[in-house]
Amino acid sequence: LTDSSSNVCxxxxxxxxxxxxxxxxxxxxxxxxxxNRPSTDITIRRITGSSRFxxxxxxxxxxxxxxxxxxxxxxxxxxxxxxxxxxxxxxxxYIRNITxxxxxxxxxxxxxxxxxxxxxxxxxxxxxxxxxxxxxxxxDGIWGQRIGQPGLIRGLKDAPFKRVCLxxxxxxxxxxxxxxxxxxxxxxxxxxVSGGSFLVSPxxxxxxxxxxxxxxSCSDHFRNL
Numbered sequence: 001l002t003d004s005s006s007n008v009c010x011x012x013x014x015x016x017x018x019x020x021x022x023x024x025x026x027x028x029x030x031x032x033x034x035x036n037r038p039s040t041d042i043t044i045r046r047i048t049g050s051s052r053f054x055x056x057x058x059x060x061x062x063x064x065x066x067x068x069x070x071x072x073x074x075x076x077x078x079x080x081x082x083x084x085x086x087x088x089x090x091x092x093x094y095i096r097n098i099t100x101x102x103x104x105x106x107x108x109x110x111x112x113x114x115x116x117x118x119x120x121x122x123x124x125x126x127x128x129x130x131x132x133x134x135x136x137x138x139x140d141g142i143w144g145q146r147i148g149q150p151g152l153i154r155g156l157k158d159a160p161f162k163r164v165c166l167x168x169x170x171x172x173x174x175x176x177x178x179x180x181x182x183x184x185x186x187x188x189x190x191x192x193v194s195g196g197s198f199l200v201s202p203x204x205x206x207x208x209x210x211x212x213x214x215x216x217s218c219s220d221h222f223r224n225l
Contacts, residue, residue: 008039021054028061028063040065048077055084056083063091066096070099074100076104077105079109081112084115085134087118088120091131094134103143106145109148109149111147112139114155134161136163138221139165139166145172147171151204153189154192165197168200170201187205
């Protein structure tokens with residue numbers, strides 16, 4: 001866990017834990033907003049591990065802001081969520097310029113989850129109009145075997161997530177039980193998000209399906225592939 005920290009490098013580690021393997025945070029609701037110290041310039045590389053929760057996590061306590069995070073060369077096994085970027089109303093702050101690349105995951109319930117409805121509050125004094133700004137998330141070179149659901153991206157209606165860019169993502173989904181149906185193949189689910197995708201399988205949700213055109217917010221990233 002790194003919280004309200006700058007210039008941190010976490011590398012060359014095997015982690016087995018009952019919570020997120022690596023979590024980047026920056027304060028909780030009104031207390032994090034008042035402290036106002038972001039987590040910035042974080043490098044996470046060559047990490048292997050397993051957990052019933054997440055592998056690489058940002059949030060959900062991000063009230064001081066999180067920016068400039070690079071996670072690369074990650075191997076995840078028997079995970080709840082492979083990559084989990086999470087926040088909530090009342091947090092304020094921001095999540096900006098997050099890059100995750102070269103990830104292998106195996107036996108994972110949800111490969112990629114980016115959500116604005118995660119985590120509770122320390123008390124009832126938080127400001128429900130303090131909305132986080134989430135922008136500039138790049139996920140490239142993600143490979144998964146035996147994945148339950150490829151991805152879930154759920155922004156906030158009043159603060160949609162912007163510039164979420166997926167490229168070279170290949171998640172091999174297995175059929176799972178869903179209600180009375182024992183043979184369901186789960187797909188991407190998205191709302192209140194914009195961005196683009198390039199070479200993503202299974203095909204992402206419509207909000208991220210296009211990677212063409214000058215107005216595409218991910219076009220600069222795709223041109224460099």
